[in-house]
Amino acid sequence: MRTTNDQLINELLNIVEASTATVNKFKTLSANELNYKKDSASWSVLECIEHLNLYGDFYLPEIEKRIALKKTAPASGLFKPGLIGNYFANLMKAGPGKMKKMRSPGDKDPAGSQLTAATLDRFLKQQVLLTSLLNKARETDLVRTKASISLTRFMKLRLGDTFRFFVYHIERHVAQAGNVIAGIR
Amino acid sequence: MQQPKSFFEKLKALMETSGVEKKFSKGNMLIREGEVEKNLYHVTSGLIRVFLLSEFEEQTIRFGYQGSIINSLSSFITGKPSEFYMDAIRKTTVRAVTREQLLGLVNKSDENRQQYIQTIELAVTQQVEREVDILTVSPQARLKRVLERSPNLFQEVPLKYIASYLRMTPETLSRIRNS
Numbered sequence: 001m002r003t004t005n006d007q008l009i010n011e012l013l014n015i016v017e018a019s020t021a022t023v024n025k026f027k028t029l030s031a032n033e034l035n036y037k038k039d040s041a042s043w044s045v046l047e048c049i050e051h052l053n054l055y056g057d058f059y060l061p062e063i064e065k066r067i068a069l070k071k072t073a074p075a076s077g078l079f080k081p082g083l084i085g086n087y088f089a090n091l092m093k094a095g096p097g098k099m100k101k102m103r104s105p106g107d108k109d110p111a112g113s114q115l116t117a118a119t120l121d122r123f124l125k126q127q128v129l130l131t132s133l134l135n136k137a138r139e140t141d142l143v144r145t146k147a148s149i150s151l152t153r154f155m156k157l158r159l160g161d162t163f164r165f166f167v168y169h170i171e172r173h174v175a176q177a178g179n180v181i182a183g184i185r
Numbered sequence: 186m187q188q189p190k191s192f193f194e195k196l197k198a199l200m201e202t203s204g205v206e207k208k209f210s211k212g213n214m215l216i217r218e219g220e221v222e223k224n225l226y227h228v229t230s231g232l233i234r235v236f237l238l239s240e241f242e243e244q245t246i247r248f249g250y251q252g253s254i255i256n257s258l259s260s261f262i263t264g265k266p267s268e269f270y271m272d273a274i275r276k277t278t279v280r281a282v283t284r285e286q287l288l289g290l291v292n293k294s295d296e297n298r299q300q301y302i303q304t305i306e307l308a309v310t311q312q313v314e315r316e317v318d319i320l321t322v323s324p325q326a327r328l329k330r331v332l333e334r335s336p337n338l339f340q341e342v343p344l345k346y347i348a349s350y351l352r353m354t355p356e357t358l359s360r361i362r363n364s
Binding site: 125129 | 217236241
């Protein structure tokens with residue numbers, strides 16, 4: 001994959017913008033629709049969004065810290081994904097058609113927590129922060145800057161891959177939430 | 186000579202005669218950040234929570250128990266957009282009056298105006314108390330301060346909201362209650 005910082009950031013910003021627009025529309029739904037679960041194993045719209053919020057709670061401060069730590073080294077122009085980072089990012093990429101079902105790590109499983117419409121607002125605030133971080137990152141070396149992952153502290157990914165993984169993950173679960181609504185109608 | 190009614194009693198009477206009744210299910214929102222607060226609520230049954238929402242958490246700053254008067258106060262006074270959210274922690278019924286109705290009551294008599302001033306002064310001292318809460322370092326001390334004001338706290342409010350109000354994790358709250 002050959003891409004420049006700007007191309008990558010712009011692609012990710014577009015996804016964030018689209019996700020924001022979709023979730024904004026969810027704000028008009030009733031509490032029943034937002035909490036609707038097809039069956040006990042499936043997630044409701046609010047559970048999908050809260051899952052994303054929980055990831056944001058880890059990744060947004062982590063990304064912000066890593067961008068701040070790095071001196072504004074001139075961006076190396078081209079972004080090349082790392083092997084493992086690319087694997088994680090592609091794992092998240094919502095393919096056309098049905099998405100693979102995957103289990104969530106225990107502490108990111110939102111089922112059972114009390115969720116209200118404030119969950120949507122919190123997501124939207126996180127997207128505003130994410131957008132500003134993505135823009136700040138244009139001038140950052142997305143290859144040499146590394147960020148931790150939530151699964152284990154023994155591994156760090158290239159910041160560019162962290163952004164890809166994180167944003168594709170958002171895209172995936174917002175699409176999942178959209179499918180829940182489509183299923184109700 | 187008859188004891189003058191307190192402002193609180195006059196306000197509740199206004200709610201009864203001219204207020205609008207509203208019902209909220211658990212989790213329903215009374216106001217969101219960005220909206221302007223037009224109402225003053227009297228909680229006739231249930232429980233209301235006022236909270237600040239950041240990217241990372243919902244911070245509970247106030248509870249509206251049954252019998253209390255509550256709203257997003259700064260927005261109500263200034264007419265500016267609310268910084269806070271208000272939602273119903275459980276099924277809740279309120280009576281609401283508008284700012285115009287409240288000021289109508291306040292300006293009805295000198296006595297009412299005096300009583301309103303006293304009510305505002307009391308509210309200011311309560312705000313300062315709350316400010317000291319936040320500045321208190323010891324979690325045990327923070328809990329003690331709040332329990333002195335609201336001894337029935339644990340009977341009324343779910344633990345996670347109490348923890349948020351006390352600015353500690355639910356785990357810390359459990360630990361200091363059990364020690």
